[in-house]
Amino acid sequence: MPAADGFDHEVRGSEVVITHHGRRATVLRGAAAARFLADLDDGADEQELSARLTGNYRRGNERTARDHPRNRGR
Template sequence: MPKPHGFSWEAHSDGSVVITHQGRAAGTLRGGRAAKFLAEAEAGDSQLLMARWTGAYKHGNERAARIHPRNR
Protein backbone atom coordinates (compact mmCIF):
# COMPACT_ATOMS: atom_id res chain seq x y z
CA MET A 1 0.00 0.00 0.00
CA PRO A 2 1.44 3.41 -0.88
CA LYS A 3 2.15 5.78 1.96
CA PRO A 4 -0.42 8.56 2.41
CA HIS A 5 0.64 12.12 1.72
CA GLY A 6 -0.86 15.59 1.75
CA PHE A 7 -1.95 15.61 5.39
CA SER A 8 -1.15 18.41 7.83
CA TRP A 9 -2.37 19.33 11.28
CA GLU A 10 -2.75 22.46 13.36
CA ALA A 11 -3.16 22.67 17.13
CA HIS A 12 -5.40 25.45 18.44
CA SER A 13 -5.27 27.27 21.77
CA ASP A 14 -8.51 25.61 22.96
CA GLY A 15 -6.80 22.20 22.81
CA SER A 16 -8.38 21.02 19.58
CA VAL A 17 -6.42 19.69 16.61
CA VAL A 18 -7.60 20.18 13.02
CA ILE A 19 -6.29 17.68 10.47
CA THR A 20 -6.38 18.76 6.83
CA HIS A 21 -5.80 16.83 3.64
CA GLN A 22 -4.66 18.86 0.65
CA GLY A 23 -5.99 22.04 2.23
CA ARG A 24 -9.44 20.73 3.19
CA ALA A 25 -10.51 19.84 6.71
CA ALA A 26 -10.48 16.05 7.16
CA GLY A 27 -11.18 15.91 10.88
CA THR A 28 -11.19 17.76 14.18
CA LEU A 29 -10.00 16.17 17.40
CA ARG A 30 -10.91 17.57 20.81
CA GLY A 31 -10.18 16.74 24.43
CA GLY A 32 -8.52 13.44 25.19
CA ARG A 33 -8.41 12.35 21.56
CA ALA A 34 -6.47 15.50 20.65
CA ALA A 35 -3.99 14.95 23.48
CA LYS A 36 -3.48 11.32 22.44
CA PHE A 37 -2.97 12.37 18.81
CA LEU A 38 -0.37 14.98 19.78
CA ALA A 39 1.53 12.42 21.85
CA GLU A 40 1.56 9.97 18.93
CA ALA A 41 2.44 12.66 16.37
CA GLU A 42 5.73 13.38 18.12
CA ALA A 43 6.77 9.72 18.08
CA GLY A 44 5.99 8.32 14.62
CA ASP A 45 5.21 8.74 10.95
CA SER A 46 2.83 11.67 10.99
CA GLN A 47 1.33 11.11 7.50
CA LEU A 48 0.24 7.56 8.29
CA LEU A 49 -0.92 8.64 11.73
CA MET A 50 -3.14 11.41 10.34
CA ALA A 51 -4.57 9.07 7.70
CA ARG A 52 -5.41 6.56 10.42
CA TRP A 53 -7.01 9.13 12.75
CA THR A 54 -9.20 10.54 9.96
CA GLY A 55 -10.16 7.11 8.64
CA ALA A 56 -8.96 7.97 5.15
CA TYR A 57 -6.40 5.24 4.65
CA LYS A 58 -8.38 2.15 3.64
CA HIS A 59 -11.49 2.19 1.51
CA GLY A 60 -12.22 -1.52 1.06
CA ASN A 61 -10.91 -1.93 -2.48
CA GLU A 62 -7.52 -3.36 -1.45
CA ARG A 63 -8.64 -6.96 -1.99
CA ALA A 64 -10.03 -6.21 -5.44
CA ALA A 65 -6.82 -4.43 -6.41
CA ARG A 66 -4.71 -7.40 -5.30
CA ILE A 67 -6.47 -9.82 -7.68
CA HIS A 68 -6.49 -7.44 -10.66
CA PRO A 69 -4.41 -8.83 -13.57
CA ARG A 70 -2.23 -5.73 -13.62
CA ASN A 71 -1.11 -6.36 -10.03
CA ARG A 72 -0.39 -10.10 -10.27
Protein backbone atom coordinates in the same frame (compact mmCIF):
# COMPACT_ATOMS: atom_id res chain seq x y z
CA MET B 1 -0.30 -0.10 -0.39
CA PRO B 2 0.56 3.48 -1.33
CA ALA B 3 2.01 5.67 1.37
CA ALA B 4 -0.25 8.30 2.91
CA ASP B 5 0.60 11.87 1.99
CA GLY B 6 -0.92 15.33 1.92
CA PHE B 7 -1.88 15.49 5.58
CA ASP B 8 -1.10 18.44 7.84
CA HIS B 9 -2.23 19.44 11.31
CA GLU B 10 -2.73 22.69 13.16
CA VAL B 11 -3.14 23.14 16.91
CA ARG B 12 -5.89 25.63 17.80
CA GLY B 13 -6.12 25.92 21.57
CA SER B 14 -7.29 22.53 22.82
CA GLU B 15 -8.21 21.31 19.32
CA VAL B 16 -6.14 19.74 16.58
CA VAL B 17 -7.38 20.30 13.03
CA ILE B 18 -6.18 17.70 10.51
CA THR B 19 -6.32 18.71 6.86
CA HIS B 20 -5.78 16.63 3.73
CA HIS B 21 -4.54 18.53 0.68
CA GLY B 22 -5.75 21.78 2.27
CA ARG B 23 -9.28 20.60 3.11
CA ARG B 24 -10.37 19.90 6.68
CA ALA B 25 -10.58 16.16 7.25
CA THR B 26 -11.30 16.03 10.99
CA VAL B 27 -11.06 17.94 14.26
CA LEU B 28 -9.70 16.20 17.35
CA ARG B 29 -10.70 17.50 20.77
CA GLY B 30 -9.84 16.63 24.35
CA ALA B 31 -8.19 13.28 25.01
CA ALA B 32 -8.02 12.36 21.31
CA ALA B 33 -6.12 15.57 20.52
CA ALA B 34 -3.74 15.03 23.43
CA ARG B 35 -3.12 11.40 22.39
CA PHE B 36 -2.45 12.49 18.77
CA LEU B 37 0.11 15.09 19.85
CA ALA B 38 1.74 12.66 22.29
CA ASP B 39 2.07 10.05 19.53
CA LEU B 40 3.73 12.64 17.27
CA ASP B 41 6.15 13.52 20.07
CA ASP B 42 7.00 9.82 20.43
CA GLY B 43 8.09 9.72 16.79
CA ALA B 44 4.99 8.38 15.03
CA ASP B 45 4.72 9.17 11.32
CA GLU B 46 2.29 12.09 10.99
CA GLN B 47 1.04 10.96 7.58
CA GLU B 48 0.19 7.41 8.63
CA LEU B 49 -1.31 8.48 11.96
CA SER B 50 -3.47 11.15 10.30
CA ALA B 51 -4.64 8.70 7.64
CA ARG B 52 -5.63 6.20 10.29
CA LEU B 53 -7.53 8.79 12.34
CA THR B 54 -9.43 10.21 9.38
CA GLY B 55 -10.16 6.86 7.75
CA ASN B 56 -8.56 8.13 4.55
CA TYR B 57 -6.40 5.23 3.50
CA ARG B 58 -6.69 2.35 1.07
CA ARG B 59 -7.35 -1.10 2.38
CA GLY B 60 -6.33 -2.99 -0.75
CA ASN B 61 -9.65 -4.79 -1.23
CA GLU B 62 -11.47 -2.29 -3.42
CA ARG B 63 -11.22 -4.34 -6.60
CA THR B 64 -12.21 -7.56 -4.81
CA ALA B 65 -15.29 -5.92 -3.30
CA ARG B 66 -16.32 -4.41 -6.62
CA ASP B 67 -16.26 -7.84 -8.26
CA HIS B 68 -18.24 -9.61 -5.53
CA PRO B 69 -21.58 -11.03 -6.77
CA ARG B 70 -23.73 -8.93 -4.42
CA ASN B 71 -22.11 -5.71 -5.72
CA ARG B 72 -22.54 -6.43 -9.43
CA GLY B 73 -24.87 -4.12 -11.22
CA ARG B 74 -24.20 -1.16 -8.95
